[in-house]
Amino acid sequence: MAEAILFCALERIGDLLIQQADFLGKVGDDVQLLQTELRRMQCFLKDASARQEEDQKIRNWVAEIRDVAYDAEDVVESYILKVVFRRGRSIHTIGNMLATWEVGSEIEDIKAKISNLTRSLETYGIRPIREGDDSRFAYEGRQQLRRTYSHLVEDDVVGLEDKTKELKCLVILDDLWTMQAWNSLRPAFPIGKSRSKILLTTRNKDVATYVDPKALIHEVQCLTEEMSWELLQKKAMLPGGHDFTWERLGMKMVRHCGGLPVAIIVLGGLLATKHTLKDWEMVYRNINSYLRRGKGHEQEFGGVSEVLASSYYDLPYQLKPCFLYLGHFPEDFEIPTKKLMRMWVAEGIVSSVQGETAEDVAERYLDELIERCMVQVGRRNFIGRVKTCRLHDLMRDLCLSKAKEENFLQATHLRHKNDPVAASSSMVPIVTPMAKIRRLAIYLDEGVNRCISSEYEKSSHLRSLLFFYAKEVGMINWEQLKPVFNNFKLLRVLDLEGFKITEHLPKAIRKLVHLRYLNLRNSKVRVLPSSIGNLVCLHNLDLSFDLLDGLQRGEIPNVIWKMEQLSHLYLPKSFTINGADKLRLDSLNNLKTLRNVDARKCCIKDLVKLTNLSKLGMHSVKSYEELKVILKHPSPILNSLWLLSLQIWGERVEEKDLRQLFSDCHHDFYRLSLGAALSKLPEYNSFPPNLIKLTLWGSRLVEDPMPTLGKLPHLQFLRLPHTYFGKEIVCLTESFPRLKYLFISNFPKLEKWKIYDTAMPSLLELQIRRCEQLKKLPDGLRLVTTLRELEIIEMPNGFLNRLKVGGEDFYKVQQVHSIKLWARSSCF
Numbered sequence: 001m002a003e004a005i006l007f008c009a010l011e012r013i014g015d016l017l018i019q020q021a022d023f024l025g026k027v028g029d030d031v032q033l034l035q036t037e038l039r040r041m042q043c044f045l046k047d048a049s050a051r052q053e054e055d056q057k058i059r060n061w062v063a064e065i066r067d068v069a070y071d072a073e074d075v076v077e078s079y080i081l082k083v084v085f086r087r088g089r090s091i092h093t094i095g096n097m098l099a100t101w102e103v104g105s106e107i108e109d110i111k112a113k114i115s116n117l118t119r120s121l122e123t124y125g126i127r128p129i130r131e132g133d134d135s136r137f138a139y140e141g142r143q144q145l146r147r148t149y150s151h152l153v154e155d156d157v158v159g160l161e162d163k164t165k166e167l168k169c170l171v172i173l174d175d176l177w178t179m180q181a182w183n184s185l186r187p188a189f190p191i192g193k194s195r196s197k198i199l200l201t202t203r204n205k206d207v208a209t210y211v212d213p214k215a216l217i218h219e220v221q222c223l224t225e226e227m228s229w230e231l232l233q234k235k236a237m238l239p240g241g242h243d244f245t246w247e248r249l250g251m252k253m254v255r256h257c258g259g260l261p262v263a264i265i266v267l268g269g270l271l272a273t274k275h276t277l278k279d280w281e282m283v284y285r286n287i288n289s290y291l292r293r294g295k296g297h298e299q300e301f302g303g304v305s306e307v308l309a310s311s312y313y314d315l316p317y318q319l320k321p322c323f324l325y326l327g328h329f330p331e332d333f334e335i336p337t338k339k340l341m342r343m344w345v346a347e348g349i350v351s352s353v354q355g356e357t358a359e360d361v362a363e364r365y366l367d368e369l370i371e372r373c374m375v376q377v378g379r380r381n382f383i384g385r386v387k388t389c390r391l392h393d394l395m396r397d398l399c400l401s402k403a404k405e406e407n408f409l410q411a412t413h414l415r416h417k418n419d420p421v422a423a424s425s426s427m428v429p430i431v432t433p434m435a436k437i438r439r440l441a442i443y444l445d446e447g448v449n450r451c452i453s454s455e456y457e458k459s460s461h462l463r464s465l466l467f468f469y470a471k472e473v474g475m476i477n478w479e480q481l482k483p484v485f486n487n488f489k490l491l492r493v494l495d496l497e498g499f500k501i502t503e504h505l506p507k508a509i510r511k512l513v514h515l516r517y518l519n520l521r522n523s524k525v526r527v528l529p530s531s532i533g534n535l536v537c538l539h540n541l542d543l544s545f546d547l548l549d550g551l552q553r554g555e556i557p558n559v560i561w562k563m564e565q566l567s568h569l570y571l572p573k574s575f576t577i578n579g580a581d582k583l584r585l586d587s588l589n590n591l592k593t594l595r596n597v598d599a600r601k602c603c604i605k606d607l608v609k610l611t612n613l614s615k616l617g618m619h620s621v622k623s624y625e626e627l628k629v630i631l632k633h634p635s636p637i638l639n640s641l642w643l644l645s646l647q648i649w650g651e652r653v654e655e656k657d658l659r660q661l662f663s664d665c666h667h668d669f670y671r672l673s674l675g676a677a678l679s680k681l682p683e684y685n686s687f688p689p690n691l692i693k694l695t696l697w698g699s700r701l702v703e704d705p706m707p708t709l710g711k712l713p714h715l716q717f718l719r720l721p722h723t724y725f726g727k728e729i730v731c732l733t734e735s736f737p738r739l740k741y742l743f744i745s746n747f748p749k750l751e752k753w754k755i756y757d758t759a760m761p762s763l764l765e766l767q768i769r770r771c772e773q774l775k776k777l778p779d780g781l782r783l784v785t786t787l788r789e790l791e792i793i794e795m796p797n798g799f800l801n802r803l804k805v806g807g808e809d810f811y812k813v814q815q816v817h818s819i820k821l822w823a824r825s826s827c828f
Contacts, residue, residue, distance in 0.1 A: 003049050003317040004349075005406075006042050009069040010035060012348045013076055027100055030107045031076055037114045038072060041065060043128035044121045049317070057124065061117060066407070068113050070438065074461055075110065077490050077514055079103040169196040176202045177314055179210045203311055205371035222259030222392070229254050231261065235268020249280050256287045258393050262308075308398045311374055321349045322365050323374060324408045326391055327399040328441040328466045334378045334388040337366060339495075339519070342540050342568065346493050346516035347463055359567075382692045382716045383670060411441040412456070414448050436461055444469040450480050457483040464493035469500075475524070476501045485511050493517040497542075500524050510534035521570070522546045526554050530578070533559025542570040544596060561587045568593040577601055585610070595645075605629050608636050617673075619647035624657050624676070631661055638664040648676035652700075655680045662686050670714075673697075684711035693717040700725055710735025710759070719743040727773075728752045731759040731780070738762050745769035745793075755780030762786055769793040776802055782812040793822040 013035050048062050079102075171189065176182060189198060202208050208217050223231065232254045238246055250271070257263035267287075274280055315323060322344055329335050341362035344350040350362045366386065369375040374395060378388030391399060403409035437459050444451065444467060451467065465488060478501060484494070485508035494512065497519045503526035510531035518535065521542045528543070535541075541563065545554050554572030558580035566588050573596050577583050585594070586606035594610065595617040607616070607630045616637070621627055627646070630637055638644075638661075659682045669688040673695040680703060692714050696705070700722065706729045709718065716738050724747050733756040736742075740762055750771045755778040763784050768774070768791075776799065781787070790813055792800060800821045802809040813819055 003042070003045050004321045005066050006038060006045060006069040007318070008321070008348050009073045010038055010042065011351050012073055013038070015348075027079060027103050027107075030104050034072055034076075034107050034110060037111050038069065040128070041068070041114050041118065044118060044126055047126050047128070048121060051126070055124075058126070061120060061124075061126075063407075064113075064117055068110060068117070070407075070436075070461070071106075071113075072110055074490065075103055075106045081489055081513060171196065171198045173198065173200040176200050176207055176211075177204065179207055182207065182211050203314075203373050206368075223261060223264070224259065225251075225255065228257060228259055228264055231264050232268050232271075235265055236271035246277060246280065249277075249284055253284050253287055256393075260392060260394060263394055305394075305398055305401070308395055309402075311372060312398060312402055315372070315374075318350075319365055319369060321408065322362075323369055324399060324403045324406065325349060325439075325464075326375065327396065327403045327409050327411060328439065328464070329391075330443055330468050331393060331396060332390065333468075334390055337363075337386050337389055340389070341366060343464065343493050343495075343517055346539055348492070407436065407438065409439040409441070410437045410456075411443070412453065413443040413445065414450070414453060415445045438462065439464040441466045441468065444473050446470045446473055448473065451476060452481070452483050458487055459483075460487050460490065462488045462491055464495075465491060466493070466495040467499060469498065473500060478502055478504075478506050482508075485509065488512070490514055495519045496523050496525075498522045498546075503527055505529060505532070507531045513537065516540065516565075518542070520545060526552060528554075528556045530557040530559055533557065533562045536562055536564065538563045538566055540568045541566060542568075543572050543575075544570045545572050547572060547574055556583070558582075558584055561585060564588065564590065566591055569595070571596040571598070574598070575601065599626065611636055611640060613637050613640055615643040616641055617645035619645075619675075621646065621648045623650040624648055624653045631664070633660060633664055635664040638669075639666055642666055642668045643671040644669070645673040646675065648674075652677040652679045655682050658682050659686045662688055674699075681705055681708045684708050687712055690714050695719040695721075696723045697721040699723040702726055704729050706731050706735070713737065715739055716762075717741045720747075721745040721769075723747070725749055728754070731755045731778075734758050736760045736763070740764045743767045743769075744771065747771045748773065750774050753778040755784070757783060760784050765789040765791075767791040767793065768795065770795070772796055774799065777809055777812050779812060782815070785815055787813075787816050789818045789820075790816045791820045791822070797823065 013031060045062070045065055048058055048065070051058055079100075173185070189196075198211075200208070200211065205217070205219075208215065229251055232250055236250065238250070253267060253271075254264060257267060267283075270283060271280065274283060312320070312323065325344060325347070326335065326340070341350070341359055344362045344365075345358045350358050350365060352358045353361050356364075363385070366375070366389070370377060370386065370389070375389050376392060377386050378390050379386075381387045400409075400411060403411075437456070438461055440456060440459065440462055442452065442456075442465075465484065476499065481501075484491070485506060489511055491512050492514055494515060494517065498521070501524050503524055505520075505525050505528050507529040508531075509529065513534060514537060515535050516537055517540045518538060519540070519542045521544045523545060525545055526547070541560070543554065543556065547554060552574075554575035555578055556572065556575050557578045560566075560569070561584040564587055567590055569588065569591060570593070571583075575598065583602045584606065585591075585602060586609050588594075589609060590612060591610050592612055593615040594607075594613060595615065597607075597616070597618040599618055599621040604618075604621075604626060607613075627648070644665075653676045655678075658678070662682065663686070665688040668690060670690050671693040672688070672691060675695075675697045676699065678696070678699045678701055681701065691712055694709070694712075694715060694717065697719070698721075699705075701724050704726055705720070705724060709715065710732055715736065718736075718739060718741070720743065722745070727749050729747075729750065729752075731754065735756075736759060739760055742760070742763060742765070744767070746769070748771075751773045753774065757780065759780065761784070763786055766781075766787060766789070770793070772795065774795070792803065800823060801807055803813060803819065803821060804810065
């Protein structure tokens, strides 16, 4: 872990030397020397990290190296902070000269610490290992090979042919960790020359595919509640003649295991030694502690924490901080992966590698954590990317434990009496000076009257601050967040999503000049000060406030153009601009995401320069003609877009314009939301070839769109509100081959719907809303055997009654798992 922190510090200092050269001035030479010393220390750290389990002294030195890396970052960033606020003054002013002297002195202190540590490590036999200098590890690998097998692989074996043909074996290799381990074992197995089979288990999917890319891979899932109880009964050996009280208690305890077999086995092994109901009740009261430590059964199972911790120790150093960062989020929280990965990047935990963008690297790291079974997938989007993820309760417990051990993160729960309570951890927390904590997650209970407890108010080294709150938390005043602006000046990540806070963001936000991630989504903030323009390092700015369904408007100053490093910008859905008629955006060349652009408040021609955009959302466009400045052939931005959302008022959009729009779309373009009156849909082969998600709303088509849309080969999601004004729609044979979700609403004249055989063979969900003239569901729907959910909303009572059990049309939907029939004010 210290390796990861030192690497991040080196990356960060390197970036500062490039980006803040003007601010560093003469101090830049000292910072470069510091960077050189840290790189030298990095060489020693490779050997020290590998040997820290040998000796407490080495572990202490590794911790000291971690702290030195933190201190180096703090010194450089604090100096830049001081200079930024003296900008415009002469470098020879007393304040600037004093700041320069102070940072020089602090850098000398850090270099002295590094020298002392280096001497200590060298004295103890720790040697520097530079890039490519893997001779020691290669030697140890050869030694491992010699220990593993001493024979040569013979291709020609005489005298054993008959015996090997007769033998048929099943070889089981349990918990294979690495590809190197398989390489050591591989020569012992004559794969392809016998009828024997190998079954192996591993926590790393890459290992499984490496052993045999064509092998059948079975990914084990957590057990259901019923299966968990069945396993516990087998392991716990309930006494004969027990009553239901024992079972009820056992069921309560097994829920704490979250379907994790190793946890159930540890619990079962413990309960097998308890022979009275009183003993079982005591285990239940201390269930979490028993599970973590495996108390009473250590020799056989060693506790769940030790089993899970081995997965953490095996992580490459760059993945460890990514995993620990997950500890910010509450128990059972569905973590939005987009948000998580952007926080990683903002914090500097993840950076670009050899032409691969930082966000692509972050996604690769997340996938690896999932493949190692350390992170669970919540939901995936339509192109298979992970949309949400979560931690198993016991894995989260390990995460918090290691985060405290590594001085990486503190998580605290502010209850209604404002007493901070540390989030649960599987180990006794290591005492960390509150002023030195780097990341803080605060869970707010209902009834709290402060947001930050007094013990954290002076935490000047904070890099990330995340808030989570109960729904019942009342309105909060900015006065309660004063420490954020006055003391947390090195913050890079500030997450206030959903915060019920007074609507004016304080001018003091200007002090957070290192901020890279500011999230005000769904918060009660409505008005931004012009001082927010000081946050020129921002990468992610989310201003999609909670505006009471359009009853309010946001107020933003015309300063966003100063934030030239912005990658993701979410504007308020409705806003006014202070100090200008139009919001300037033309300087934001690094933007990848731009959402909620109001065409009345922004210069559309500014978007021509934003050639890195991959997601664009725009509304209130007067006509398609107004968009031609950015969409005309060859379009400067369509070539990079893979998501486009447009709302166009006024006259209908012509078919030829749609054809031109689609022809310029990037090959990977997969999502389109178009709100506009359309004269006619173009032929299916004019649509983007890889379109997966499509919303057409307010189209007012008079020709049935289904025959055209049904030919789109990759379409999985189709939403059609106010799209069609005809009387009949037809889904032809073999149409919509991959469609999974279909939503139809407000077809005012629709009377008849036909679904032919083999249409929509993959449909999972169907929603029909406000199609009052539709008499009945199509008979062909009974052939859609994949349908799991059907929702009928605000349809005539006669239509609803036909679908109830015993109704005339129930046979068409009896295969559907979930049927919801909503009248205008109730659900059947």
